[in-house]
Amino acid sequence: MSRELFSDEAEFGVLGAILLKPDLFDEISSRVAVADFHDLESAALYQVMIDCHAAGVPIDVVTLSDRRQNLPSGKPTIVHAGEVAMSVPSAANWKAYARVVRERAVLRQVVQAADVIRDQATDEMPLTEVIAMAQQATADLRDLDDDGQQDYYKASDILTTVVDTIDAKYNKTIPSGVSTGISALDELVCGLRPGNMVVVGGLTGSGKTILGLQITQHVTCKLDGVGLAFSMEMTKEELITRGIASIGSVNLSALDSGDLNDDDWPRITSAVSVLNKAKLFVNDQAGMTVARIRSIARQCQRREGLSILLIDYIQLITAESNSNRSLEVGKISTALKNLAKELKIPVVVLAQLNRGSTNRPDKRPRPSDIRDSGQIEQDADVVILVHRDMESEEGQNGVTELIVGKVRHARVGSCLVQQQGKFVRFVDFEGKPPTSEEVEMGRPFASQYRGKKA
Known part of the structure; x- marks a missing residue:
């Protein structure tokens, strides 16, 4: 697989940000899934972080190792977690790391979908169906640029719009x-x-x-x-x-x-x-x-x-x-x-x-x-x-x-x-x-x- 379809550095950056600043876990986990990681060791470590958080256990190098002693390759969890923590000097750029991880994951999915589409195209599938499959496969790319989007809203922020709509309906200015x-x-x-x-x-x-x-x-x-x-x-x-x-x-x-x-x-x-x-x-x-x-x-x-x-x-x-x-x-x-x-x-x-x-x-x-x-x-x-x-x-x-x-x-x-x-x-x-x-x-x-x- 091409090197451009994944970034070990960005994956380390996401994990390191959590280790340096555990209170970022909720925000990061809402954007990045285990399946988004390319490196199996990093994916396994992220899963251990999720398990610790779900159990109410603080996330650090020791608790992660206690939760799971070895990663899939046999490498001790404490060693891999320590390497991650030392390689990331700051958690300040966690959004950029998370975006790269998510983006590369979607690109890998698109490549995989392209392989399927290519196989279907050679099977004489109608062109319109091939195009529809391609558009569906790339639909997730529309959601990548969401760093500026608000994920939740306070009721008071919505009230003005709702009341204006009610007033307009009352005055019959909108149906x-x-x-x-x-x-x-x-x-x-x-x-x-x-x-x-x-x-x-x-x-x-x-x-x-x-x-x-x-x-x-x-x-x-x-x-x-x-x-x-x-x-x-x-x-x-x-x-x-x-x-x-x-x-x-x-x-x-x-x-x-x-x-x-x-x-x-x-x-x-x-x-x-x-x-x-x-x-x-x-x-x-x-x-x-x-x-x-x-x-x-x-x-x-x-x-x-x-x-x-x-x-x-x-x-x-x-x-x-x-x-x-x-x-x-x-x-x-x-x-x-x-x-x-x-x-x-x-x-x-x-x-x-x-x-x-x-x-x-x-x-x-x-x-x-x-x-x-x-x-x-x-x-x-x-x-x-x-x-x-x-x-x-x-x-x-x-x-x-x-x-x-x-x-x-x-x-x-x-x-x-x-x-x-x-x-x-x-x-x-x-x-x-x-x-x-x-x-x-x-x-x-x-x-x-x-x-x-x-």
């Missing part, structure tokens, strides 16, 4: 969250908040994709935001065609078949004008990994800014390995939650539900019905379940319940919306509340839809 475009849903979730992972779950055909796309279109077309939509089911052309149908109130079937009326064209022209101005970006590549999604999203945020990210849907994201499916989906979920925090925007993640709810008397889904991994429910800040009972008369006529089964900053509840299937969109429900008789019969809203079809 409490990004609007979904559906007033009843906004009242429940109080908007979609930056850094939140919003899971929209539903059975096949329930309308979860309609809701996800409609929210993204609202942010980009009505609120002048920037949106990026990943669809692993539909093509980019299908996504935009749905946008024309939804925004222009044009029958989707007519757009697909070309059987259009003369009065459809002005509406198409109007929708095209809106979408042409919108900063809505789409990706329809199949087999996307989280690393690739993260790479594209960060690239889009740097170039365009980003207000919302949509992923349709989580169970179609390709896992990095072939291990247990539940564990892999759980890792994907946590990575998407971390991405929301990193980008500081709402990330709307669509998810399939299992069919457990269909066996219940009321057929209403719960957050625990999300398929493949319970980790998705745990990671989510908001869970919205799209429920349309097609066996009921109201469901056949498009009445859909949006069940907010989890929300960290508001109350759980539900609201009714009307699904306009031909326009692939939801609108606010304007029907009358169900009568007590209809509720008891298990057929709410039946009187309003007698004789109608969707």
Whole structure:
């Protein structure tokens, strides 16, 4: 291994700083791990220091030797610790030593990752995947230059910002969250908040994709935001065609078949004008990994800014390995939650539900019905379940319940919306509340839809 990939002097400097000034241990151990050491003797000595500190034993040459007499090579601990202490004249430069140790450790990891990437490249892996692996491998380099960063904050230092935000929300000068475009849903979730992972779950055909796309279109077309939509089911052309149908109130079937009326064209022209101005970006590549999604999203945020990210849907994201499916989906979920925090925007993640709810008397889904991994429910800040009972008369006529089964900053509840299937969109429900008789019969809203079809 190249000499430039490690520094024995810096490793000695870190250990010597602790021996000279033991009260530096907490700060140093928060920056440097045992695995960051290249020299096995120094790594072993650092581990002994950690063990002593954990046991409440003062750290010095004698206590270290008492804790472990010999290092892996057989060299007495007291001898190696003594050499370290004598080679470091001062603890003043400990930050520089720690930075070098951490930096060289990351560089070694990058070299190792490069070897893996080179092997994958020769196996004819797609170029986009090779690039994504390289970006993921070097991501830790972004965190190296953190000496000036504050690791914790006093409450009083944060209060001014928080109170200013509360005041601005009270005076309606800033929104409490990004609007979904559906007033009843906004009242429940109080908007979609930056850094939140919003899971929209539903059975096949329930309308979860309609809701996800409609929210993204609202942010980009009505609120002048920037949106990026990943669809692993539909093509980019299908996504935009749905946008024309939804925004222009044009029958989707007519757009697909070309059987259009003369009065459809002005509406198409109007929708095209809106979408042409919108900063809505789409990706329809199949087999996307989280690393690739993260790479594209960060690239889009740097170039365009980003207000919302949509992923349709989580169970179609390709896992990095072939291990247990539940564990892999759980890792994907946590990575998407971390991405929301990193980008500081709402990330709307669509998810399939299992069919457990269909066996219940009321057929209403719960957050625990999300398929493949319970980790998705745990990671989510908001869970919205799209429920349309097609066996009921109201469901056949498009009445859909949006069940907010989890929300960290508001109350759980539900609201009714009307699904306009031909326009692939939801609108606010304007029907009358169900009568007590209809509720008891298990057929709410039946009187309003007698004789109608969707």
